[in-house]
């Protein structure tokens with residue numbers, strides 16, 4: 001089955017297995033206690049967990065798919081990893097499903113895999129480990145099409161650590177139960193570590209009943225999918241293509257929408273600028289255009305959106 005599955009199905013299945021392994025590395029680094037924090041910029045830490053998880057993910061995916069372009073947050077990594085970090089398995093449960101017709105003939109050179117080995121690093125270093133996710137996003141040409149969001153510190157009912165959520169447009173999602181957000185309220189999920197005056201001005205324009213400040217693009221999208229929030233608002237540059245590719249694909253495979261604050265999708269081909277200059281706006285899809293309208297003109301002008 002595996003050898004004959006279309007490339008996109010094998011890339012997804014390999015990414016599911018690899019994200020789980022990376023999650024184990026992230027837990028191990030925390031257990032050992034020496035995080036090896038390096039500051040990449042203001043409020044932009046990197047730890048041993050970010051570096052090691054990226055090496056595991058990129059070495060494993062590059063080994064399996066040598067002609068697919070892979071871009072990781074932590075830059076060029078040493079891909080000479082121990083066997084324990086080289087993941088060969090393809091998630092069999094995922095491979096049992098049929099490939100949507102539109103992706104059957106996509107060639108390896110049309111893919112870009114966007115890797116955020118640890119989303120929510122600031123929160124990881126501060127002990128908010130439930131906000132941490134491993135993100136592997138699969139783009140076909142410009143579009144975010146498939147995604148894996150793995151939560152290493154999610155405690156399963158049987159005590160097992162970690163869960164893996166996936167989404168593929170045209171196929172659907174797995175690994176979680178979708179819950180609608182409560183009627184009669186408007187709950188926003190937003191950054192807890194990268195706010196500024198402009199972003200606050202945008203938040204104020206929404207008649208929200210509650211604002212949840214949490215870390216990571218992956219975790220915020222999970223809050224939408226599980227009915228904890230109605231919208232994800234981040235009206236300032238800062239997050240990057242590896243932050244949004246996987247969350248966008250999973251959310252949209254479930255019928256939601258993730259765009260810039262102008263309601264436009266970002267492009268995810270290999271040549272794009274990494275920064276998402278025009279912020280992020282995500283919702284479960286029903287009222288996305290109305291949310292775009294609420295962004296104040298001053299905020300839109302400041303981030304360069306039309």
Ligand SMILES: Nc1ncnc2c1ncn2[C@@H]1O[C@H](COP(=O)(O)OS(=O)(=O)O)[C@@H](OP(=O)(O)O)[C@H]1O
Pocket residue numbers: 041042043044073116118119120121122190191192193194214215216217220233234237238239240243280
């Ligand atoms: N201003 C700025 N500078 C550097 N990096 C930034 C910035 N804003 C967002 N980010 C990166 O986006 C990821 C999610 O961060 P946040 O939860 O704070 O913001 S967001 O609302 O989800 O965009 C998170 O990704 P990780 O680095 O993978 O943890 C942030 O580093």
Ligand SMILES: [Mg+2]
Pocket residue numbers: 044045046073121
């Ligand atoms: Mg980072």
Ligand SMILES: [Mg+2]
Pocket residue numbers: 116118119120216217242243
């Ligand atoms: Mg990130």
Ligand SMILES: [Mg+2]
Pocket residue numbers: 050073116117118119120121
């Ligand atoms: Mg990261």
